[in-house]
Amino acid sequence: xxxxPLTPNNRITRLPKRGEYDLDAIYSxxxxxxxxxxxxxxxxxxxxxxxxxxxxxxxxxxHGSVGSGYMRAMxxxxxxxxxxxxxxxxxxxxxxxxHSMNYRSVVIFGTTARVTDENEMYLALEAFTEKVQPxxxxxxxxxxxxxxxxxxxxxxxxxxxxxxxxxxxPKDDDEDYTRDTWAGVVPLKIQRLAPIPDQLLKEGVPMxxxxx
Amino acid sequence: xxxxPLTPNNRITRLPKRGEYDLDAIYSxxxxxxxxxxxxxxxxxxxxxxxxxxxxxxxxxxHGSVGSGYMRAMxxxxxxxxxxxxxxxxxxxxxxxxHSMNYRSVVIFGTTARVTDENEMYLALEAFTEKVQPxxxxxxxxxxxxxxxxxxxxxxxxxxxxxxxxxxxPKDDDEDYTRDTWAGVVPLKIQRLAPIPDQLLKEGVPMxxxxx
Numbered sequence: 001x002x003x004x005p006l007t008p009n010n011r012i013t014r015l016p017k018r019g020e021y022d023l024d025a026i027y028s029x030x031x032x033x034x035x036x037x038x039x040x041x042x043x044x045x046x047x048x049x050x051x052x053x054x055x056x057x058x059x060x061x062x063h064g065s066v067g068s069g070y071m072r073a074m075x076x077x078x079x080x081x082x083x084x085x086x087x088x089x090x091x092x093x094x095x096x097x098x099h100s101m102n103y104r105s106v107v108i109f110g111t112t113a114r115v116t117d118e119n120e121m122y123l124a125l126e127a128f129t130e131k132v133q134p135x136x137x138x139x140x141x142x143x144x145x146x147x148x149x150x151x152x153x154x155x156x157x158x159x160x161x162x163x164x165x166x167x168x169x170p171k172d173d174d175e176d177y178t179r180d181t182w183a184g185v186v187p188l189k190i191q192r193l194a195p196i197p198d199q200l201l202k203e204g205v206p207m208x209x210x211x212x
Numbered sequence: 213x214x215x216x217p218l219t220p221n222n223r224i225t226r227l228p229k230r231g232e233y234d235l236d237a238i239y240s241x242x243x244x245x246x247x248x249x250x251x252x253x254x255x256x257x258x259x260x261x262x263x264x265x266x267x268x269x270x271x272x273x274x275h276g277s278v279g280s281g282y283m284r285a286m287x288x289x290x291x292x293x294x295x296x297x298x299x300x301x302x303x304x305x306x307x308x309x310x311h312s313m314n315y316r317s318v319v320i321f322g323t324t325a326r327v328t329d330e331n332e333m334y335l336a337l338e339a340f341t342e343k344v345q346p347x348x349x350x351x352x353x354x355x356x357x358x359x360x361x362x363x364x365x366x367x368x369x370x371x372x373x374x375x376x377x378x379x380x381x382p383k384d385d386d387e388d389y390t391r392d393t394w395a396g397v398v399p400l401k402i403q404r405l406a407p408i409p410d411q412l413l414k415e416g417v418p419m420x421x422x423x424x
Contacts, residue, residue: 014280034299034313039251039258046251046258050297050317050376068226085262087246092407095353096341097363101246105262129308139393141307151309164262169410181351182417187405195304197396198381205394 009109010162020104020163029106029163030055033084034131038062040070040080053082054127060110060156061124071152075114082108082156090186093170094179100170102185106163110156121153135210221321222374232316232375241318241375242267245296246343250274252282252292265294266339272322272368273336283364287326294320294368302398305382306391312382314397318375322368333365347422 003021004010012019020026030036036053039046049070053062060082064071074080089102115121129137143151170183195211215233216222224231232238242248248265251258261282265274272294276283286292301314327333341349355363382395407423 014277034302035297035315037249037251037260037295037297039249039260039293041253041256041258044253045291045321046253046293048249048251048260048293048295048319050295050315050319052313065226079257081251081258081260083249083260083262085247085249090246090344092345092348093352095355095359096337096349097353097355097359099341099344099348099352101264101344103247103262107260107262109257125308129311132302132311132313133304133398136304136311137308140305140311141309141388141391141393143307143309147307147309169408169412176353177412178414179353180414180417181353182409182420182423183413184407184409186345186407186423189403189405191401191403193399193401195396195398196381197394200381200389201395202390202392205392208394211394211398 004161007160010107010160012162012164018164018166020165026106026161026163027055029086029104030084032086036082036084038080038082040074040078052128054124054131056123056127058158060108060158061115061127061153062156063124063128063151063153066150066152068152071154074112074154075152078112080110080112080156082110087188089188091170092183092186094172094176094181094183098170098172100166102166102168104163104165106161108156108158109160110158112154112156115153115155124153133210135208139208216373219372222319222372224374224376230376230378232377238318238373238375239267241298241316242272242296244298248294248296250292250294252286252290264340266336266343268335268339270370272320272370273339273365274368275336275340275363275365278362278364280364283366286324286366287364290324292322292324292368294322299400301400303382304395304398306384306388306393306395310382310384312378314378314380316375316377318373320368320370321372322370324366324368327365327367336365345422347420351420
């Protein structure tokens with residue numbers, strides 16, 4: 001499968017030319033996001049949780065405490081909607097109406113399940129840590145028995161997926177191009193600032209190469 | 213009211229010390245976010261839409277096309293859940309378990325209504341444009357009659373609100389502080405890059421001061 005099939009759930013109906021269903025494109029948007037929002041229905045009402053997540057193969061994973069009410073509810077298997085958005089730029093048009101943003105977003109409809117296979121759980125926890133900082137897993141203490149028991153890992157199957165992407169300059173109405181109004185794009189980028197060592201860092205421990 | 217009252221909906225039960233209910237703090241987290249995710253229930257299933265939004269006073273606003281199915285459904289009045297998240301840093305602990313992120317998030321439970329008052333709609337559209345780029349509204353062509361009719365603006369009352377904030381260094385288990393593992397925080401920041409003028413920009417139009 002190289003793209004997600006169109007269904008009533010994932011078809012982009014507003015501005016369909018911005019729709020993106022290619023598998024690699026959707027995975028790439030997901031993988032770049034540090035957090036997602038996870039939506040579910042509780043007593044008929046919509047609820048959202050912002051949370052970290054990762055992808056391994058064709059599944060998404062979130063994790064939390066075994067003491068968390070919503071994690072325990074999802075462990076039983078729930079329909080969820082998960083989304084991520086990257087804002088890549090401010091699109092300043094000549095008219096208020098055509099102001100926009102450049103963005104890449106993905107919306108997933110999926111089903112949760114508790115991960116009980118120890119190998120799958122280990123790989124998911126490794127992927128979480130490596131997502132926060134590639135190269136990190138080999139440097140840190142792995143989960144001990146108590147931490148392992150306290151952690152609930154959920155897998156989310158991707159039942160439907162769609163992306164939506166806007167790039168490029170503003171698109172104005174023909175008659176507005178003669179206006180004396182500056183128009184263009186202000187690109188936005190997430191910048192990593194210099195790492196701040198913990199004040200309790202053991203003396204002599206160097207900063208790892210992957211942070212330089 | 214200087215803070216949002218605790219209810220079963222908004223009480224932070226996981227890591228309650230990270231809970232934030234102060235009105236100004238929650239408004240500040242909301243105002244800094246360019247996009248939110250808006251969750252609602254459609255035929256019993258959770259759905260999310262990433263979208264721009266703004267706040268005017270104690271109400272939130274989203275806008276879209278009068279041709280949008282979900283906007284029209286929300287125009288009738290729906291219970292929604294809206295959230296925003298800022299990721300401020302990667303928290304690299306000595307154990308995989310204590311890896312985290314510094315973040316500021318807000319989750320709102322609210323009710324939608326179509327804005328029919330022309331003055332309220334005008335103020336919301338001005339706030340949208342000013343949120344994308346402060347100073348912009350006075351430079352651009354205001355909505356004409358056709359654009360005005362094509363635009364559906366929804367207000368969202370804030371029925372319940374909660375924030376969740378993590379700041380500061382990693383918090384490791386006592387016995388891990390002696391490990392030869394670098395620990396600390398990598399701060400993340402959204403950077404504005406140099407504005408890219410539209411290739412079709414009318415000759416001689418200068419870049420406005422608010423972009424310099």
